[in-house]
Amino acid sequence: MSYAAFQQRLGVVNDLLNASSVLVWDSRTVMPPGGVASRGQQIATLTVLARQALIADDTRRLVDAAERELAGEPADSPGRRAVEHTRAAIAHHARIPESLERRRAELRTQAQAAWIEARRNSDFGRFAPALTETVDLSRQLADAIGYEAHPYDALVSVFEPGETVATLDALFAALRAGLRPLLQRVAAATPPRIDFLDRDYPEDRQRAFGLRIAERFGYDLSRGRLDASAHPFEVSFTRDDVRITTAYNRRNVATALGGIMHETGHGLYEQNIDPAYTRTALATDLIGLYAVGGTSFGAHESQSRLWESRVGRSRRFWELHYPELQAAFPDSLGDVEADEFHRAFNNVQAGPIRIQADELTYDFHVMLRVEIERALVDNSLKVSDLPEAWNATMLRDLGVRVPDDRRGVLQDIHWSIGYIGSFCSYTVGNVMAAQLYDAALTRDATIAPGLQTGDYAPLRAWLTTAVHRHGRRFSRDELLLQATGKTLDPSHYIEALQRKYGELYGV
Numbered sequence: 132m133s134y135a136a137f138q139q140r141l142g143v144v145n146d147l148l149n150a151s152s153v154l155v156w157d158s159r160t161v162m163p164p165g166g167v168a169s170r171g172q173q174i175a176t177l178t179v180l181a182r183q184a185l186i187a188d189d190t191r192r193l194v195d196a197a198e199r200e201l202a203g204e205p206a207d208s209p210g211r212r213a214v215e216h217t218r219a220a221i222a223h224h225a226r227i228p229e230s231l232e233r234r235r236a237e238l239r240t241q242a243q244a245a246w247i248e249a250r251r252n253s254d255f256g257r258f259a260p261a262l263t264e265t266v267d268l269s270r271q272l273a274d275a276i277g278y279e280a281h282p283y284d285a286l287v288s289v290f291e292p293g294e295t296v297a298t299l300d301a302l303f304a305a306l307r308a309g310l311r312p313l314l315q316r317v318a319a320a321t322p323p324r325i326d327f328l329d330r331d332y333p334e335d336r337q338r339a340f341g342l343r344i345a346e347r348f349g350y351d352l353s354r355g356r357l358d359a360s361a362h363p364f365e366v367s368f369t370r371d372d373v374r375i376t377t378a379y380n381r382r383n384v385a386t387a388l389g390g391i392m393h394e395t396g397h398g399l400y401e402q403n404i405d406p407a408y409t410r411t412a413l414a415t416d417l418i419g420l421y422a423v424g425g426t427s428f429g430a431h432e433s434q435s436r437l438w439e440s441r442v443g444r445s446r447r448f449w450e451l452h453y454p455e456l457q458a459a460f461p462d463s464l465g466d467v468e469a470d471e472f473h474r475a476f477n478n479v480q481a482g483p484i485r486i487q488a489d490e491l492t493y494d495f496h497v498m499l500r501v502e503i504e505r506a507l508v509d510n511s512l513k514v515s516d517l518p519e520a521w522n523a524t525m526l527r528d529l530g531v532r533v534p535d536d537r538r539g540v541l542q543d544i545h546w547s548i549g550y551i552g553s554f555c556s557y558t559v560g561n562v563m564a565a566q567l568y569d570a571a572l573t574r575d576a577t578i579a580p581g582l583q584t585g586d587y588a589p590l591r592a593w594l595t596t597a598v599h600r601h602g603r604r605f606s607r608d609e610l611l612l613q614a615t616g617k618t619l620d621p622s623h624y625i626e627a628l629q630r631k632y633g634e635l636y637g638v
């Protein structure tokens with residue numbers, strides 16, 4: 132009885148956050164530009180209402196009563212975990228002063244407007260004051276949340292619980308040691324032919340092909356849809372409405388396809404969460420106040436990267452499906468072999484832009500951002516010195532000269548919306564994807580033959596059992612331990628890249 136009342140309250144919190152997500156989807160797909168300011172207020176209002184409903188005194192009483200009712204259940208039962216997450220989230224929000232929350236919300240709108248203008252004119256000075264205050268508020272937030280070793284640890288914990296400066300240092304050192312020599316060998320090798328990527332690819336045919344791939348991976352269109360947006364994304368309003376988008380480029384067939392594969396992976400996670408968790412704490416990020424079933428940002432990214440990088444960019448995938456792509460674009464791909472397309476789709480080319488980066492250079496973009504964020508947070512780097520530090524690190528790590536701040540320090544939206552501490556999740560996702568993929572192939576003998584014939588159902592089913600269905604019941608490392616026998620381990624990822632690019636480039 133008490134537990135039912137608790138669930139009902141969490142259902143209200145989840146409804147408000149899902150409604151907010153619908154407004155976000157709309158703003159990024161079809162909303163006219165004039166709607167920006169009032170939409171920002173509408174989303175902020177729903178988020179505030181969700182927070183109030185969560186931390187209200189009677190919610191705390193419902194948590195206490197539910198906890199008493201479930202005392203006889205195992206500690207990791209869905210009900211007890213839902214209560215535990217809710218209690219932890221209430222404690223988290225109680226530590227953050229309301230004045231700080233309010234100022235962060237106000238600043239988000241101002242900072243985003245400043246960033247858009249700064250980026251348009253490649254004028255870092257226009258964004259610097261807002262960024263300075265964002266860093267200052269992030270430091271206050273870290274102090275409010277609390278930390279042991281480094282203030283950045285507190286900020287990271289909001290996005291990727293379990294990671295700290297110390298764990299990330301170890302992870303990044305392993306990646307640098309494993310990837311840098313490989314990248315140098317690839318850079319010195321003969322590049323693949325890519326001229327045919329820049330030809331005419333009508334969007335409706337790109338969309339039709341991409342949708343068929345999404346469905347083959349297992350994306351359920353009766354609970355999903357594909358739209359166009361400036362940047363690809365996935366968002367869900369419970370498991371019964373999970374939407375993806377991609378960005379089309381008529382002169383490059385690889386862009387939209389990569390986006391669809393990636394977002395399909397995110398979509399599969401949300402579509403396959405246990406239906407019993409709908410509208411509960413196990414399908415809601417109560418700390419970030421976001422209606423999402425995936426257990427961490429990195430765990431979510433592991434699913435997108437697994438389908439995009441390990442499956443969709445594999446040689447076998449293109450041997451199987453290239454004829455269909457070629458048939459859709461006979462004029463542009465008539466003179467291109469499957470093998471040539473596969474090579475072009477995996478072309479390694481260091482450049483200044485993170486979201487355009489290939490698999491081998493991507494993590495260096497992430498490591499740069501993490502390095503810079505923690506230096507800003509611990510005051511060892513001043514905002515005014517940021518463009519210089521950014522450009523120097525790009526040159527050091529990737530040999531890339533950043534042409535201007537628009538394509539350098541101003542390229543990402545994250546800092547303008549107050550997300551400091553989130554970037555590591557992309558690399559955590561890459562690493563986790565390779566680890567899960569190896570475990571899947573080892574633990575289920577039907578998966579490899581499926582991949583050989585284009586039957587992706589066994590892999591999807593394994594991932595649902597190991598990851599998707601649990602929603603937020605288990606932490607990322609609990610999932611990894613159950614599914615692979617160990618916590619995050621970069622060796623699978625490094626070996627996968629060494630194998631793949633060693634073969635592709637003959638190095």
Ligand code: ZN
Pocket residue numbers: 393397432435
């Ligand atoms: Zn993603």
